[in-house]
Amino acid sequence: MSARPLLEVEGLAKEFGGLAAVSGVDFAVQAHQIKALIGPNGVGKTIIFNLISGALRPTRGRVLFDGEPLPHRPHAVAARGIARTFQLVKLFGEMTVLDNVLVGCHRRGRAGWLGCALRTRAARVEEHHLRALAVQILELIGLARSAHAPASALSYGDQRRLEIGRALASEPRLLLLDEPGAGLDHAEQARLAALISRIRESGITVLLVDHHMDFVMEISDEVLVLSYGRKLAEGPPGAVRADPDVIAAYLGEEPS
Amino acid sequence: MNARQRATVLLAAALLIGVTGLTVRSSYVLGMLVFIALYAMAGLGLSLVMGFAGQVSLGQAAFFAVGAYVSGVLTASHGFNGWVALALAVTAGAVTALLVGLPIFRLSGLLLAMATLGFGIIVYYVLVNWSGVTGGPSGLTGIPPLAIGTFRFDSDARVLWLVWGALLLLLGLAGNLVDSRIGRALRAVSGSEAAAEAVGIDTARLKLAVFTLAGGSTALAGALYAHYLTFINPSPFGFAFSVELVVMVVLGGTASLWGSVLGAAAVVLLVEGLRSLLPLVSVSRGAAEYEIVLFGLILMVFMIFLPRGLAGLARRPA
Numbered sequence: 001m002s003a004r005p006l007l008e009v010e011g012l013a014k015e016f017g018g019l020a021a022v023s024g025v026d027f028a029v030q031a032h033q034i035k036a037l038i039g040p041n042g043v044g045k046t047i048i049f050n051l052i053s054g055a056l057r058p059t060r061g062r063v064l065f066d067g068e069p070l071p072h073r074p075h076a077v078a079a080r081g082i083a084r085t086f087q088l089v090k091l092f093g094e095m096t097v098l099d100n101v102l103v104g105c106h107r108r109g110r111a112g113w114l115g116c117a118l119r120t121r122a123a124r125v126e127e128h129h130l131r132a133l134a135v136q137i138l139e140l141i142g143l144a145r146s147a148h149a150p151a152s153a154l155s156y157g158d159q160r161r162l163e164i165g166r167a168l169a170s171e172p173r174l175l176l177l178d179e180p181g182a183g184l185d186h187a188e189q190a191r192l193a194a195l196i197s198r199i200r201e202s203g204i205t206v207l208l209v210d211h212h213m214d215f216v217m218e219i220s221d222e223v224l225v226l227s228y229g230r231k232l233a234e235g236p237p238g239a240v241r242a243d244p245d246v247i248a249a250y251l252g253e254e255p256s
Numbered sequence: 257m258n259a260r261q262r263a264t265v266l267l268a269a270a271l272l273i274g275v276t277g278l279t280v281r282s283s284y285v286l287g288m289l290v291f292i293a294l295y296a297m298a299g300l301g302l303s304l305v306m307g308f309a310g311q312v313s314l315g316q317a318a319f320f321a322v323g324a325y326v327s328g329v330l331t332a333s334h335g336f337n338g339w340v341a342l343a344l345a346v347t348a349g350a351v352t353a354l355l356v357g358l359p360i361f362r363l364s365g366l367l368l369a370m371a372t373l374g375f376g377i378i379v380y381y382v383l384v385n386w387s388g389v390t391g392g393p394s395g396l397t398g399i400p401p402l403a404i405g406t407f408r409f410d411s412d413a414r415v416l417w418l419v420w421g422a423l424l425l426l427l428g429l430a431g432n433l434v435d436s437r438i439g440r441a442l443r444a445v446s447g448s449e450a451a452a453e454a455v456g457i458d459t460a461r462l463k464l465a466v467f468t469l470a471g472g473s474t475a476l477a478g479a480l481y482a483h484y485l486t487f488i489n490p491s492p493f494g495f496a497f498s499v500e501l502v503v504m505v506v507l508g509g510t511a512s513l514w515g516s517v518l519g520a521a522a523v524v525l526l527v528e529g530l531r532s533l534l535p536l537v538s539v540s541r542g543a544a545e546y547e548i549v550l551f552g553l554i555l556m557v558f559m560i561f562l563p564r565g566l567a568g569l570a571r572r573p574a
Contacts (some may be wrong), residue, residue, distance in 0.1 A: 075454075083455065091451070104455045166451075
């Protein structure tokens, strides 16, 4: 394991008009790890994601990526090598499945306004190369056959995988998955779990948020449990599951 | 459409315009076609701003005026070469748009509409009051037509070739652009800004770039207008013209390249139709008052029944 974690969250806090949504959370994500943030709805998991990805500015605390503080604008965070998905799927519905992944490839391309308008040789070569890459990603997420369908025509589970594919296309080192298993049936969840494992094997670190205990415990190396904007427990799935505080917090939502 | 199909359509259109210039003798018809091209050029930029950046500009007439006056003043008062003046006019339009848009696109909401509304009014009053340079309300005369060597674009047919040539070239470039890495990013921004940002697209910068390009293309239309008419004054560049451009885009369809041509044609024909019909109905008033009523109605009807405009009829969602 590397000496320095890939992502370090230090004293991260977010208040909305004096109301604390996240109050001083610390944690770290090691490179090549799958780590999960869990906790009941409304506990601040998605807010933490938005703070890391630059969509929100923290009230206090900071986030270090590879030892350097992250900027506070989402596209700049993405440029550092952090990609994300959204709790409610945000695809470009009117664009094709392939084009969605190609948008994900945006930062891999160099062609500018003039090159694109003039269709220079360099721009065409690059486009060809990006398309081949996008097709590979579609194969990885199992959507190659739907490449030319509009994204909005996909089933919900396929849309979730396409969103992951689009994020992968941006060549991230860290992938943030916001409730990837939400609304999926067991078969789809199993398929998703396999995809996440393959993503980790390809060298990408994964941080995910979910409230499906079973799903999270199965795929994660480490779990962090949140309660009312604070850290309740952190550790390997087995240890966290046995933690009395966690059991208490989840009472009525039985951590099977 | 792929690149080859686009090229075919553009060549066919160029051929048609070439033949029109040779065969049509009516300067009324030719003049109308020239104006359709000029309006389409201005509408093209606004269509991209409204369609991709999700913002409306209510001061697009001001960029048209900037183009017309920069090129007009430089050639008529300072003896600049027409093409140099044209290039400087386009640059002035683009730089002005960049400066107006710079503080706007980092913020959300319809701030651009407010800012451009104010900008349009300022430009109008500058044109009226800065008489030493602009000639004030009576305007500027003696703007030379553009020329290549001894070939002067001084007849309706020749200007028709010039402006349609420029428009088709712009449409070709814009078509390539929309169908590229940059175009995908633009469509992504109009689909979901948060998702576009999440894959590293600087949405604010992209929208500002679209607005800057629109400023340039509108200024180009303005400059060509000045060299066509050879005289300009501030009155056509008021708020009403900005509204007319918005109506064109809504009629033709936002984010649609050929929609801007359709919209321009529809507005020019509607206005001409109104002018020839009105004397039959009423003798007391000019057509201008009725234009506003008609445009208001069109805006409402299109927003409700045809939000994708005339171009949307051609490409119904699958």
